[in-house]
Amino acid sequence: MDELQKEELQELHEQEEQKKQFTVTDSAQADWVLRKLSALDAEDNENQKTYDKNRERIDNWLAKVKQSTQDSREYLTRLLTDYAVAQRTENPKFKINTPNGKVTFRKQQPKWIYDDDKLVESLQSADASNLLRIKQVPDKKKLKQVVTVTDKGQVVTSDGALLDGVRVEPLPEKVVIKPE
Template sequence: MAMNPLYALEIDELQEMKFQLPEAEVKQRFKIDGLDSLNWALRKLAALDAKLLDARELAAKEKARIQEWLDKEKRSIEDSRQFFMMLIEEYAREQRAKDPKWKASTPYGKVTFRKQQPKWNYDEQKALESVKTAGLEKYIRVKHELDKVTLKENVQVLDDGRVVDPETGTIIDGIQVTEQPDALRVEVAE
C-alpha cells in the first residue's frame, strides 16, 4: 500500500528538521501550545504511523517469500532425511534380528536401539468416570487455585494496599493493590 502523499510531505518535513538541527535542539525547539500545534503534532504522528505500516507491510511480504523458500527447502531436506532414516532402520532391524545386542558406530554417528516405556493412552472422561464409580478417589487429583474474580468482588482494599476479608477482618497475605495513574491515550485519525 502506498503512503498517502500528504503523509509523505509530513515525513519529508520531519526529515528536513532532523538534518537542519541537532536532535537535542529539535526536542527543545517545539512545544505544543494550542490546538493548532496539537493538530500539527497529531498529523506528524499519523504520517509516522503510515510510514511504519508501509515498512511492516513490506517486511511481511519479504518474510512470506523467505518463509515460502524455507518451507520448500525444509520439505526437500525432510524427504531426504526420511529416505535415509528408512534405509538405516531397515538395515539396523535386519542386523538386530541376527544379533539382539547389535549396535553400530561410525565417524558420522551411532545407531542403537533403546528400550521404551509403554505408552498409556487415556480417554480422560471415561477413565475419570470409571475411577469415580469404583470409589478409587486416590487416583483423582483436585486442583486448588485462587479464585481472583470472586476475591476482587468481595474483599476490601485498605489505604496501604493490603487486602482484608470484610466478614472475618482477616488480612490476606500475598496480595498488594497498587493504584495506577491514568494512562495517556493518543488516537491518531487514519
C-alpha cells in the first residue's frame, strides 16, 4: 500500500467518523469513491498477506504437534491391537470394556477393486451387457444453439415442441465496479 492510498484511507476514516450522508452527484465524486475503493482493496491485500504469513507459521506448528501425537497414537494403538489379537486367539468372544473405552472386533465386508475399462471390455466380450449402465445426459451447449426461448422463459425446439426440465430465467443488468 503506497502513501497516497494511506492518505485516501485516512480521509475515508475521517469522513466515516463525521457520519456525513454522502451522495455521488458527478464524475469527480465518482472518481473520489473509486480511489477510496482502491485504497480499501490495497488495505485488504495487506491484511491478507499478514494473515497468510501467520497462517503458514501456525499451520506448520500444528502439523508438527499433530505428528508427535499421531506417532504416540499409532504406537499405543499397535500395543492394544497386538494384545487384543493375542487374546482373541484364546477366546473368540474376547473384548475389553473399561470406563476409559472399549476394544471390540467387527467383521468387515470384502473390498472390491475395479479396473473399469478392463471390466467393461470383459462384460462386453462375455455378452453380459445387461450388467453395463448407459448414462444419458443432455448436451447443454448444443441445446442452447438449436432451441428458442419464449418470452415466458420456456424452451422450444425447432419443431415447436415445448421442453420440460429446462427454463430460462432472465437476469437484470449487474453493476460492475473495478477500482484501479
